[in-house]
Amino acid sequence: MFSQRKFRIAGIAGAAGLLLSGTAHAQSSVTLYGLVDGGLLYTSKTLDPATGGNAGKQFSFLDGGSAPTLFGLTGTEDLGGGLKAEFKLESGFSVANGAFSNSNGNLFGRQAYVGLANQYGGLKLGMQFSPFFLSLYDLDPRGMSQFGSGLPIYLDHVLGTGVFNANAVSYSSPVVAGFSGGAMFAFGGVAGNFQSGRQYSMNLKYDNGTVMVEGAFYNGNSGGTVNTAPPTNVAFIGRMLGASYKIGGLTAKASFINYKVAGGFNSNVYNAGLDFLALPTLDFNGGVWYVSDRNDTTNHSVMGALGAQYFLSHRTTLFGQAAVVNNHGAMNTGLSVNNALFSPAGTTTGVNVGVRHVF
Template identity: 60%
Template sequence: MVEKRRFARRKIVSGVVMMLFVSSAHSQSSVTLYGIVDAGLLYTSKTLNSQNGQNAGKQFSLIDAGSTPSNFGLKGVEDLGCGVKAEFRLESGISVANGGFGISNGNLFGRQAWVGLQTGYGEVKAGLQYSPFFLALFRLDPRGTSTFASGAIIYVDSVAATGVFTSNAVSYTSPVIGGFQGSVLYALGGQAGDFAAGRQYSADLKYENGSLLVDAAFFNGNSGGTGQTPIPTTVEFFGRTLGASYKFSSLTVKASFSSYKVAGSFSNDVYGGGFDYYVLPALNLNGGVWFTTDRNDTSNHSVMGAIGTQYFLSKSTSLYGEVGVVNNHGKMNTGLSIDGALYGVAGTTVGTVVGIRHLF
C-alpha cells in the first residue's frame, strides 16, 4: 500500500514537471531591469536670468545627465510561438543630483510605458513612446543627442518634450524590405467639444545599405487635450527632418536639415553636421556644428559647436568630457545643456562638462 502511494506521488510529480517543461517550450518569457546613472559637473561662462532675460554671470554646478539622461526601467518579452512575441517597456527618468524625476514628462514612468506585439509583418506598440520623428533626429545627430551641446538642445528649446515622450499613442513599424523601413504613429488627443485637441501624428522612412543611412521624418501635433503632463508634451508644431550618415570603418559622418514651425514662437530651420570616431575601441571622439535661423526673422539666429570624448573603463562605466560654444543673435536663446543651461543669452557663451556614466 505504501509502495502504491509512493508510485502515485512519483507520477504526480512527473506530470507536473512535464507540464512545466511543455509550458516553457511553448512560451519563453524574460524581464530585464536596466538603466543609466549619469552625473556631471557643468560650467558656463554666461547664465540666463529668468527674471529679466539678461546675463546672470558664470555658473559651476553638479547636474544630472551631463551626457545621457539618467533613467531606470523594466523591459520584457514573451515568445508566443509562430513568430509572434509580446513585449512591454516601463521607463522612468531620475535625477542623480536630487533623487527626483529626471528628464521625462514629470510622471513616474514618464519616458516610456507601452505594450506591444512583434510579428514577421512588423511591430505594433500602444502607450507612451518616442515618436518616429524624434528617433530619426537621434539617428542623424553626430553626438547622439547628448544632453550637452547637441541637436537635442535646439529641439527641447523649441518644443519642450513634445514628440520625445508621446502619450496615448499607437505606432506601427514595418519589417525591413530591400533596406527600407517605415514607422507611423498616431496619438489620440481630445477633450470635451474638441476632438482634435492634443492630437499628434508622425511618420519616418529610412533606408540602410551597409554603411549608408538616409532618413526622412515628420511630426504634426495640436496643442491641448486632456493628457497634459507636468512638462509640456503637446506644444503645437509641425516638424520635419532629412539627413544622411555614412560609416567609414570606425568613423561615421552625419549631416541633416530639420525644421520646427512652432505656434507663437520661432519657426526654426536647423542645419547640422559632424562626426563620431572611435580612436581606440575604448576611446570615442565626436563633434558637431548646428546653425539655427528663424524663418520669420532671420536676425534671430545662432551657431552652436561642440566636441566631446568618452573613455570606457569597462563595458558599463565610462568617463567623459565635453566642450561647447554657442553664439546667439537677436532674440535667439539657444543654450548649452538640457539640465542647468537649456536657454542662453545674447552673445557668446562657452561651457564644459565632465562626468561619469554607468549602465546597468
C-alpha cells in the same frame, strides 16, 4: 534607446518558462535596466529669466551630462509562430536629488507601452518616442547628448513634445532591402474634440550599413487631457531630412530640420559632424548646428561642440565635453538640457565632465 557608446541600454535578463497548456510553453523574459549619469558643468553665462540678460557664470553639479539618468523594466513573451508580446516601463530621475527628471514628470514618464511584434513589424500601444524624434537621434552627430548637441535645440523649441507621446499607437515596419519606416498616432483624449492634443508622426529610412538616408515628419496640436512637466503638447510641425556615411570607425552625419512652432519661431536647423572610434576604448565626436528663424532672420544662433568618451569597461564611461554658442536677436539656444537649456544673447562657452554607468 541608449548604449554604452551611443547610449543604448545594456541590461541583465532572466528567462522563465510559462505553462500555457499541457503541451505548449511560451518563453518569457523580464529585464531590469538603467543608466546613471552625473558630472560637473561650467558655463561662462547664464540666462536671467526675469530680464533675459546675463546672470553671470555658473559652476554646478550636473545630472545627465551625456545621457539621461533612468531605469526601467522591459519584457517579452514568445507566443509562438514568430509572434511575441512585449512591454516597457521606463522612468527618468535626477541623480542629483532623486526626484523625477529627464521625463515628462510622471512615474514612468519616459516610456510605458505594451505591444506585439512578428516578421511583419511591430505594434505598440502607450507612451513612446515619436518616429520624428528617433530619426533626429539617428542623424545627430553627437548622439543627442544632453550637452552640446541637437537635443538642447530641440527642447528649446518644443520642450518634451514629440519626445514623450501619451495615448499613442505606433507601427514599425521590418527591414526590407535596407528600407524601414514607422508611423505613430496619439489621441488627445478630449471628448467631442478629436483635434485637441492630437499628434502624429512618421519616418522612412534606408540603411545599407555604409550609407543611411532618413526623413521624418511630426504634427502636433495643443490641448489634450495629459498634464506633464515639462509640457508635451506644444503645437508644432517638424520636418527633417538627413544622411550619414560610415567607413571603418568614422561616421559622418548631416541633416536639415525645421521646427514650425505655433505663435513662435519657424526655425531651420542645419547640422553636420563626425564621430570617430579611435580605439575600442576611446571615442571622439563633434558637430556644428546653425539655427535661423524664418519669420525673422535676425534671430539666429550657431553652436559647436566636441566630446570624448573613454570606456573604462563595458558599463562605465568617463566623458568630457566642450561647447560654445553664439545667440543673436531673440534666439536663446542653450548648451545643456539640465542647468543651461537657454542662453542669453552673445557668446556662451561651457564645459562638462562626468561619469556614466549602465546596468
